[in-house]
Amino acid sequence: MLKVENLTIEIGGKDIIQDINLEIKKGEVVILFGPNGCGKTTLLKTIMGFSGYRIKSGNIIFKDKPLNNLPIEERVKLGIGIMYQHPPKIRGVKLQQLAQYLTKDEKEISELTQKLTLEEHLKRDVNVDFSGGEMKRSELFQVLLQDPELLLLDEPESGVDIENIGVMGGALNEYLKQEGKSALIITHTGYILDYINAKRGCVLLDGKFWCVGDPKEMFGAIRKSGYDKCKECICPQH
Amino acid sequence: MSATLKLENQDIETVSSSGIDLSEKTRSASFYQQDSHTKLYKSLHEGVDILSTEEALAKYPEAKDYFGKNFRLLNRDFPQDTDGGYFIRVKKGKTVEFPIQACLFLKAQGFKQRVHNLIIIEEGARVYLITGCSASQSADEGFHLGISEFFLKKNAYLNFTMIHSWKKDVTVKPISIAHLEDNAVFVSNYVCLRPVKEIIMYPTAVLEGNKAKAVFNSLILSHPDSLEDVGSRVILRGFDTQAEINARAVSLGGKVIARGHIKAENQNVKGHLECRGLVLSQKGHIHAIPEMETDFRDVDLSHEAAIGKISQDEIEYLCARGFTKEQAQSIIIRGFMDVNILGLPDLLKKEIEKIEDASLKGGL
Numbered sequence: 001m002l003k004v005e006n007l008t009i010e011i012g013g014k015d016i017i018q019d020i021n022l023e024i025k026k027g028e029v030v031i032l033f034g035p036n037g038c039g040k041t042t043l044l045k046t047i048m049g050f051s052g053y054r055i056k057s058g059n060i061i062f063k064d065k066p067l068n069n070l071p072i073e074e075r076v077k078l079g080i081g082i083m084y085q086h087p088p089k090i091r092g093v094k095l096q097q098l099a100q101y102l103t104k105d106e107k108e109i110s111e112l113t114q115k116l117t118l119e120e121h122l123k124r125d126v127n128v129d130f131s132g133g134e135m136k137r138s139e140l141f142q143v144l145l146q147d148p149e150l151l152l153l154d155e156p157e158s159g160v161d162i163e164n165i166g167v168m169g170g171a172l173n174e175y176l177k178q179e180g181k182s183a184l185i186i187t188h189t190g191y192i193l194d195y196i197n198a199k200r201g202c203v204l205l206d207g208k209f210w211c212v213g214d215p216k217e218m219f220g221a222i223r224k225s226g227y228d229k230c231k232e233c234i235c236p237q238h
Numbered sequence: 239m240s241a242t243l244k245l246e247n248q249d250i251e252t253v254s255s256s257g258i259d260l261s262e263k264t265r266s267a268s269f270y271q272q273d274s275h276t277k278l279y280k281s282l283h284e285g286v287d288i289l290s291t292e293e294a295l296a297k298y299p300e301a302k303d304y305f306g307k308n309f310r311l312l313n314r315d316f317p318q319d320t321d322g323g324y325f326i327r328v329k330k331g332k333t334v335e336f337p338i339q340a341c342l343f344l345k346a347q348g349f350k351q352r353v354h355n356l357i358i359i360e361e362g363a364r365v366y367l368i369t370g371c372s373a374s375q376s377a378d379e380g381f382h383l384g385i386s387e388f389f390l391k392k393n394a395y396l397n398f399t400m401i402h403s404w405k406k407d408v409t410v411k412p413i414s415i416a417h418l419e420d421n422a423v424f425v426s427n428y429v430c431l432r433p434v435k436e437i438i439m440y441p442t443a444v445l446e447g448n449k450a451k452a453v454f455n456s457l458i459l460s461h462p463d464s465l466e467d468v469g470s471r472v473i474l475r476g477f478d479t480q481a482e483i484n485a486r487a488v489s490l491g492g493k494v495i496a497r498g499h500i501k502a503e504n505q506n507v508k509g510h511l512e513c514r515g516l517v518l519s520q521k522g523h524i525h526a527i528p529e530m531e532t533d534f535r536d537v538d539l540s541h542e543a544a545i546g547k548i549s550q551d552e553i554e555y556l557c558a559r560g561f562t563k564e565q566a567q568s569i570i571i572r573g574f575m576d577v578n579i580l581g582l583p584d585l586l587k588k589e590i591e592k593i594e595d596a597s598l599k600g601g602l
Contacts, residue, residue, distance in 0.1 A: 050554050072557035082558050088551040091514075092573025098559060125573070142559060 001026045001182050002047070002150055007058035009039070009046050015056065016042045018207040024150065029176060029183045029196055031215040034204035035227045040186045041085060043204070044152045047184075048082045049075050062150065081148030083139040085155050085186075089127045095138055096122040102145040109145065115171050116141050117164075132159030140168055144175055151176075151183040157191045169195025190219040203230045243270055243278045249343070249374050255432070255593055256370025256403040257586075258341045264585055266336040269324040272343045273351055276322060285332030285363070287325070291354050294325030301325060304356050308387045308415035311444060316354075316385055316413065323353030323385070326367065330360040330391075337366035337586060344373040344380040344408065352383040359394040359422075367396060368586065371410070372403040380408040388416035390424055392447065397581060399427040401593070406433040406463060412441070420447035420476070426454045427580040428468065429590060431597035433461040433492075440469040440497060445479040453482045457575050457594070459601055460492030462521060469497025469527075474507035474537075481509035484579055488571060489515070489522030490601050496524065500539055502532035509538070515545035516574055572598060 002024040009017040017039045024030050034040050046053040047060055049072040060067040062078055070078075099109045099122065113119055116137045127135055136156060143151060156172070157165045173195045176183060185192060193216055201215030203222070211218065211230050222230065243260060245253060254260060262268050267281040267288045276290040287294075294301045309316045324340050344351055359365060373380050382404075390396055404410060416424050424443055443452035454470035472481035487494040500509035515524035528541040548570050556566035575598070577591050 048558055050558075051550060071563070072554060073560055073562050076558060076560040084555065084558075088549060088555050090552055090555065090570065090573055092576030092578070093569055101561070102559060146559065 001063060002184070003059075003061040004047075005059045005061065007046075007060065008056040009042055010054045010056045011042065011052060016207055017046070019058070020207075020209055022202070022209070024182050024184060026180050027182060028200065029185065029198040031193065031198045031201040032184060032186045032204060033201055033218060033222060038204045039207045040204055041154055044082060044154055044184065044186065047152060048072060048080065076146070076148070079149035080152065081143040081146045081150070082152040083143045083154060083156055085158070087127050087135055087139055089125070091125050091128060093126050094123055095126050095141075098126060098142060099145055102142060103147070112141055112144060112171070116167060133161055133164050136160050137164065137168060140171065144171065149180060149182060151181070151185075153183060153185040155186050155188060157187065157189055165191050166195070172196060190223070193219060203227065205230060249345070252372045252374060252403060253341060253343060253370065255596070256341065256372040257368050257399070257401040257589060257593065258339055258370040264336055265339045266334050267326070267338040269326070269340040270343070271322050271324070271341070271353065272345050273349045274321045279324070283332075283334055283336075285329045285334055286338060286365075287327040287329070288338065289325050291323040291325045291356055294356065301356065304358065304387065304389060305354070306387075307389075308417050308444070311417065312415065312442070317352065317383060320352045320354040320383070320385060322351070323355040325356045327358040328360060328363040328365045331362045333363070334365040337368050340367070340369045342369070342371045342382065342384065344377040344382060347376055348379045349377060350381040350383070353385065355384065355386040357386065357396070357398070358389045359391060359396045361391040362393045364395040365397075366583065366586065367398045369398070369400045370403065371400070373405050373408050375405070377405070378407055382408065382410045384412040386412065386414040388414070388424065390416065390418045390422035392419045392421060394419070394422045396423070397425040397427070399429065399580065399582065399586065399590075401590070402428075402430040402434065402437070403432045404434040406461070407435050409435050410437045412439040414439070414441035416441070416443040416452065418443060418445045418447055418450040418452065420449060422447060422450045424452045425581050426452070426470070427582070428454075428456040428458075429580075429593075430466060430468075431457070431459040431594060431601075434464050434466070436465045436467075438467045440471060442471040442473065443481075444473045444475060445481070446475050448476040449478045450476055451480040453484070453581070455484045455579050455581075456486065456496075457577070457580075458485070458487040458494055459575070459597055460487060460489045460494045460522070461601060462491030462519070464492035466492065467495040467497070469499065471499040471501070472509065473501045473503060474509060475503045477504050477506055479504065479507045483511040485513040485526075486575055486579070487513075487515045487524055488575060489517045489519065489524050491519040491521040493523040494525070495527065497527045497529075498541070499529040499531070502534055502537040502539060505534045505536040507537050509540070511541035513543040513545070514574065516571065517545065517547055518571070568598070
């Protein structure tokens, strides 16, 4: 479904991602590990097509179509959706307005609203005075209504209390269980792994992939020994 | 004086675009002045007196006391050469559900309209007043001077919404002073979305009574070659009084000066001033001038100002939800000019949203 080939990404003249390769198959969930500043968010935002991230070399291919020069909304049309880590405030625009743009199915909106306990937030300006956890729930809400084939999730559970991680994890798992849904998920806390069925994890260090393996095992090892040990582990580069 | 108003077809759209309901069905009282002629006044509510200022001065002895009273309070002069304007009084304890409307219309070429309005909201009364000011296609080089004096007695509530719908060669100068007694609440909304040559205004609210509150909101869409120099001033004279000033300006190439001044003249008062501006054209100019002043320690005054272009982040966020860049921009601008900040009932809110949609569509 998604192929990243020999991709090098530059921000402000500096290479952040260097010559990486990654493939996500239809129905597959891939977890992206890595310390702060290693380039995880850069990779997600480049796949989505945000400005400020320049592809210096290599290709991003989605459903056999090269994405490199496509505007963001065209990538959305192809079936990619992103959940922001730090979404901007949109004053005067209600969460409900965005929801009604994303789907015409009022029942779906109402069910997902209840599931993610966002009833109070529908009438509020998007992300204005939302707490960290509320923002995450609202982001997941929007991206699930968007119904993408490939979900890009940037730390979906950071800043969310345990109870709501369960709520979000449950909703996400239900979504990903559907036929043909794939995801690339960044996590620091690893909590999300308890809710979803991910078979592959990758560690990104200094702009390169170092290790590929079972995400739960990898997360356990990282928690025990830190990311530096990943370099010693020398799994074959993906 | 006719019982109903008949306008030429070309003027109907213009007058409606300033928030006037010509059918009068959703209004409790109406006043209409064209150039210097009072064409209609009519109250459908027993609690509302509405007539021309001239007639009120002749009919009610107390009207003379009100005329110029707020200017004397601040030791300010005011133009004496006015001709027309409306007198509105809402009687003690009356809650008026449907808004009162007043229309000041410029029709003759080069006409200089100079009105003096008196608005008295008696103790405990509550009302929405919408004033629509506009100019006919024929009113080239028009001029409008509008003096308004507001008197809010104890526990009175007034939501005053002024909608300006001028044309690019009209010069406008509103001068307003409001006086508030104990617990009175004055919400003053200013909406100007069409081209104009020049608007200069700096309305003032004097919160004399304790626990009184004044809110000034403005939504301005500034077109190329327009100048809107628009401010709001609140004098917090009573104990525990409150002020909010909230300005939103979008420049499509015009010049906006957004002023604001909150002055604390007593203890335990609170004021917040907010100005947000979007400049959408290279030629556009926005100048925010927030001022706060106090001689007391025990006050809470703050301000927030942010001007610039639309944030790329916000545009891309909406693109990531599937909107095109153009759609995203228009959603953000529409949200920025949020009619919800005006504190209006649904009916008026929807009317103004419609006017705004039409203006934004034309402007962008």
